[in-house]
Amino acid sequence: MRLVAAEGPILEEILDATYAIWSEGLTRDNYARWNAAQMRTAWGKDHLRRFALVDDRGRWVASAKRYLLPMRLDGVDGVMCGLGAVFTRREERGRGYAGEIINQLIDRSRGEGATVAGLFSEIGEELYRRLGFVTVPMDEVDIEVDRKHGAPAMLVRSGEERDLPALASMHTKRTEGVPLRFALRRDPALIEYALSKKRLLAGLGFGPGPRGARQTEFFVAEEGASAAAYVVLTVSAGGWTLEEAGDRDPAGARLGAILQVLLAREPSRPAPLIRAWWPRLMPVPPQLRLTNRIPARDIFMLRPIENVRIPDRADDVFYWRSDYF
Numbered sequence: 001m002r003l004v005a006a007e008g009p010i011l012e013e014i015l016d017a018t019y020a021i022w023s024e025g026l027t028r029d030n031y032a033r034w035n036a037a038q039m040r041t042a043w044g045k046d047h048l049r050r051f052a053l054v055d056d057r058g059r060w061v062a063s064a065k066r067y068l069l070p071m072r073l074d075g076v077d078g079v080m081c082g083l084g085a086v087f088t089r090r091e092e093r094g095r096g097y098a099g100e101i102i103n104q105l106i107d108r109s110r111g112e113g114a115t116v117a118g119l120f121s122e123i124g125e126e127l128y129r130r131l132g133f134v135t136v137p138m139d140e141v142d143i144e145v146d147r148k149h150g151a152p153a154m155l156v157r158s159g160e161e162r163d164l165p166a167l168a169s170m171h172t173k174r175t176e177g178v179p180l181r182f183a184l185r186r187d188p189a190l191i192e193y194a195l196s197k198k199r200l201l202a203g204l205g206f207g208p209g210p211r212g213a214r215q216t217e218f219f220v221a222e223e224g225a226s227a228a229a230y231v232v233l234t235v236s237a238g239g240w241t242l243e244e245a246g247d248r249d250p251a252g253a254r255l256g257a258i259l260q261v262l263l264a265r266e267p268s269r270p271a272p273l274i275r276a277w278w279p280r281l282m283p284v285p286p287q288l289r290l291t292n293r294i295p296a297r298d299i300f301m302l303r304p305i306e307n308v309r310i311p312d313r314a315d316d317v318f319y320w321r322s323d324y325f
Helices: 008-022 028-040 097-110 126-130 161-175 188-203 253-263
Strands: 002-005 048-054 060-073 076-088 114-121 139-145 156-158 182-184 215-223 226-236 239-247 274-276 288-295 299-304
Touching: 002 097, 008 028, 008 048, 008 060, 008 076, 028 048, 028 188, 048 097, 060 097, 060 114, 076 097, 097 114, 097 126, 114 126, 126 299, 139 253, 156 253, 161 188, 161 226, 161 239, 188 215, 188 226, 188 239, 215 253, 226 253, 239 253
Parallel strands: 076 114, 239 274
Antiparallel strands: 002 048, 048 060, 060 076, 060 182, 114 299, 139 274, 139 288, 156 215, 215 226, 226 239
8 A cells, every 4th residue: 555645536536425524514615725725835835745555556555644843742842643534445454454554654754853652543452552543631621701881991903914923922922831741843934824724614615505615814912013812713603713812911811801802793682602621731811711621622643653642631732722733
């Protein structure tokens, strides 16, 4: 079995086969556009590829996306081989091809400097445990916001590309020099990729229902001329998902005030359900309460490639929903 880049007719067959599972309500054509657009972003063109496992006749039997994500593990900068959209052709299932493509991608990534492999499992843990992956605990919570009579006296504006270096700086300051074992190293290009992925999905017709039924919102609060706090939200009829957030203030008070301002846009409406992956080392702003804490439903798993130790506590991991792959 050979590992090849999934291109041309092979890619079209893979998209046909996976469309029903991962299309997020898009049409088949827009599903293809969404996947292609991610790989054309400044970050994606160098760090994201789709591969296929082909037999000696050149027929693909399995496919997967491979991300090379900058990360820090136990204080050492490195690279994570992120594995997504692992799929085995229906008539070829039960022959170990999912494990084969994962192992070949890990071997390839080792040669490109990766020291750990990661994935999010939608099918439970058993298969990936057999392949050497370990579950890394992460939390999912509801966020309750203290609503004020009238909006807080703080200017909140839409985020822009010029704000991305400030967002990256907030993440770096929050994750360096603390008792934390694992976090991504989020530079402006990676943050822009995460935003673009969600905006592209919304623009192409995210989710069931009318176009625009879900949207991505990015807001910042300024101090001087630069962003001092921010939130990224996915907004839908079912509520809000806080995809990521940050604040230069160690207590996070500006972050909490941004959410108060956003809720004050429609003061007569009930507060929406707000869900988030909230890293335990991220301070909870004084205006917020975290409730209904459960293990994240998308199971995060890591496998060592080199001689590294995998974190086994939620306290050891700093990871936002924006960076789901």
